[in-house]
Amino acid sequence: MFDLYTIIMWLTGLMVVNGVVIYVLFYELLGRMYWKKLVSPSRIKEDVVMCGLEYSEETLSVPVSRVFMDIIKRSFPRASRIIEEGGGTSLLNNWFAWMLILLAVLLVILVVAGWI
Amino acid sequence: MFEYIIESLVYPGLVFVIVMIIFTQWLHRKITGRIQYRRGPTYVGPFGLLQPFADFMKLLLKEDVVSKYSVKFLPLIIASLGIGSLAALLVMTPLAFKPLYSGYDVIVFFYLALWASIAVLLMGLATPNPYTSLGVGRYMALIVGSEPAFIASFLVPVIIASKEYSASYSIYLTSLVSDKLWTVDVSSFIAMVIAAIAGFLALMAVLEIKPFDFPEAEGEIYWGLFTEYGGPRLAFIFFILFAERIVLPLIYVLLFLGGSWPVMISQNYILGVVVILIKYLLVFTVLSIIDNVMPRFTPTQALRFLWKYPMVLSFFALIVSLI
Numbered sequence: 210m211f212d213l214y215t216i217i218m219w220l221t222g223l224m225v226v227n228g229v230v231i232y233v234l235f236y237e238l239l240g241r242m243y244w245k246k247l248v249s250p251s252r253i254k255e256d257v258v259m260c261g262l263e264y265s266e267e268t269l270s271v272p273v274s275r276v277f278m279d280i281i282k283r284s285f286p287r288a289s290r291i292i293e294e295g296g297g298t299s300l301l302n303n304w305f306a307w308m309l310i311l312l313a314v315l316l317v318i319l320v321v322a323g324w325i
Numbered sequence: 326m327f328e329y330i331i332e333s334l335v336y337p338g339l340v341f342v343i344v345m346i347i348f349t350q351w352l353h354r355k356i357t358g359r360i361q362y363r364r365g366p367t368y369v370g371p372f373g374l375l376q377p378f379a380d381f382m383k384l385l386l387k388e389d390v391v392s393k394y395s396v397k398f399l400p401l402i403i404a405s406l407g408i409g410s411l412a413a414l415l416v417m418t419p420l421a422f423k424p425l426y427s428g429y430d431v432i433v434f435f436y437l438a439l440w441a442s443i444a445v446l447l448m449g450l451a452t453p454n455p456y457t458s459l460g461v462g463r464y465m466a467l468i469v470g471s472e473p474a475f476i477a478s479f480l481v482p483v484i485i486a487s488k489e490y491s492a493s494y495s496i497y498l499t500s501l502v503s504d505k506l507w508t509v510d511v512s513s514f515i516a517m518v519i520a521a522i523a524g525f526l527a528l529m530a531v532l533e534i535k536p537f538d539f540p541e542a543e544g545e546i547y548w549g550l551f552t553e554y555g556g557p558r559l560a561f562i563f564f565i566l567f568a569e570r571i572v573l574p575l576i577y578v579l580l581f582l583g584g585s586w587p588v589m590i591s592q593n594y595i596l597g598v599v600v601i602l603i604k605y606l607l608v609f610t611v612l613s614i615i616d617n618v619m620p621r622f623t624p625t626q627a628l629r630f631l632w633k634y635p636m637v638l639s640f641f642a643l644i645v646s647l648i
Contacts, residue, residue: 210495216427220413220437223333227409228402230334231564235385236401236557243386244557255393257454257553266394271455276462281469284628 328423329416337420338412346567349609350377356613381563387556395553396451404561407444410437411568418579419500419590420598428493431483434576435476441569442468442531448562449540449550460549463624464540470631471530471537477639478524482506482580484646485513500579504586516645521581523638528577530631532570534612536622537631545621574612578604 211219257264282289332338351366351374358365366373391397414437416425446468449461485506486492486499507517530537541549551562582604584590590597622630 211425211427213427213429213432216425216430217433217436219329219425220417220433223329223338223413223416224406224409224437224440226330227333227339227412228405229409230339231408231561232401232405235560235564236405239385240389240557244388247388249388254390257392257394259454266453269394269453269455271458273450273458273461273465276459277465280462280466280624280628283625284466284632 329425332416332421332423333413337415337418339409341415341420342408342412342568342571345571346564347375347378347381349571349606350567352606352609353613353616356610357617360614360617381560384555384560384563385557389556389558391558392452392454392553394453400448400451400558401561403444403447404558404565407441407565408561408568410440410444411565411572413437414572415575417496418575419497419584420575420601422594424497426495426497428495430495430497431480431499432494434496435479438573438576439472441565442472444565445550445562448554448558452553454553456547456552457550459546460540460542460552463542463546464550466624466628467530467533467537467540470628471527471635474523474631474635474639475527475531477643478520478527478635479576479580481516481520481524481639481642481646484643485509485516488646489513496576496579500584501591503580504583507583512645512648516642517581519638519645520642523635523642524577524581526635527631527639528573529612529615530627530635532573532612533566534616535619537627538616539621539624539627542621570609570612574608575601575605578608582608 253263257269334340351372354376355365355373357363366376369375369379414434415421417430417434418424446461446464449457449464482503483492483494483496483499486502487494489509490498490502490505492498492502507514533541539549541551543549546552551559554562578584578601585597585600588597588600590601
């Protein structure tokens with residue numbers, strides 16, 4: 210049985226060794242043996258083509274975060290409405306609420322530690 | 326020292342994972358074929374067993390085409406490390422003849438398991454196609470919904486084993502006593518039942534088994550995350566996804582289904598490994614059948630489902646196990 214730090218180093222090292230073997234064997238070696246000899250350069254191959262039309266990077270950009278936030282908002286409409294309308298913000302800005310939470314946490318810690 | 330490297334490269338590491346991928350993908354295709362009144366693969370190798378390998382080689386031997394707006398080199402490194410993390414993870418289990426383990430190594434398990442999901446996410450982010458961006462956004466939502474439930478539910482047996490059998494929060498030590506965890510006391514039994522249900526649902530989501538395959542959603546957003554990919558890069562993505570379907574259900578078997586029970590793997594190693602693999606194949610068959618018969622959730626439906634059921638159940642089980 211190792212200690213946690215040694216095992217993290219070991220497993221991360223093994224992960225890297227596996228990764229290097231996979232990359233060299235399945236990409237570099239097979240590429241040199243076979244597909245790199247077949248390469249035929251073409252402009253169309255490098256462009257993004259959809260429905261027969263070529264697209265540039267500007268027209269392609271769809272912000273991933275917006276897609277993600279849209280899914281979250283539609284999944285939990287009530288919670289997102291509360292946050293957007295300021296219900297959540299007013300609670301977060303309320304120092305009295307924060308101090309109340311801090312006091313409760315301190316009390317729990319004192320009880321757990323056996324000081325009360 | 327070298328024995329760990331050999332274990333991670335050969336058995337139960339990389340070569341084992343490749344062999345298992347070939348066999349389980351053949352099984353998955355056969356099950357799919359039977360459900361759809363087809364025969365499934367029959368041509369390459371005995372009973373069509375080598376068809377998945379032939380398809381994998383076909384992709385690996387194709388020309389590597391990358392659009393000029395994509396990140397060229399980084400996805401290959403990330404994908405290789407993603408596969409490497411899954412292969413290295415198996416060295417922590419009783420499948421290894423000489424396993425690597427320590428107290429609290431469950432943290433390392435979650436760190437390595439998450440690498441595969443992060444690799445898939447980054448592979449999607451590396452290409453500019455709008456359908457890819459839609460897929461990545463959906464995949465992020467899937468991770469947010471599934472990973473907390475996955476981690477919370479898989480922690481339950483580890484916590485119970487550490488409390489009752491001094492397993493020191495180790496995956497390996499928990500696997501050795503996982504058959505006893507169901508019968509410790511009433512609260513542990515309740516926690517294990519709830520965690521096993523929540524863990525299975527979260528596992529389905531992490532593995533993108535239907536109804537949770539909305540980040541790919543072929544036919545709806547082309548192929549989502551992987552729209553731009555083909556050739557060797559697509560082979561690498563398949564490699565990660567299929568290796569995940571080997572490693573994570575195996576961990577589920579080791580933690581929830583009693584590991585090598587009724588055989589003690591510490592006394593009879595070969596029979597123990599055979600029992601674990603039979604249990605794994607049963608879990609994989611159930612997952613394959615579900616994957617074939619279920620329709621697909623929309624992202625909204627899936628996220629609501631994941632937050633309502635697996636998440637709540639897994640955190641409830643976690644609290645019960647801690648009491």
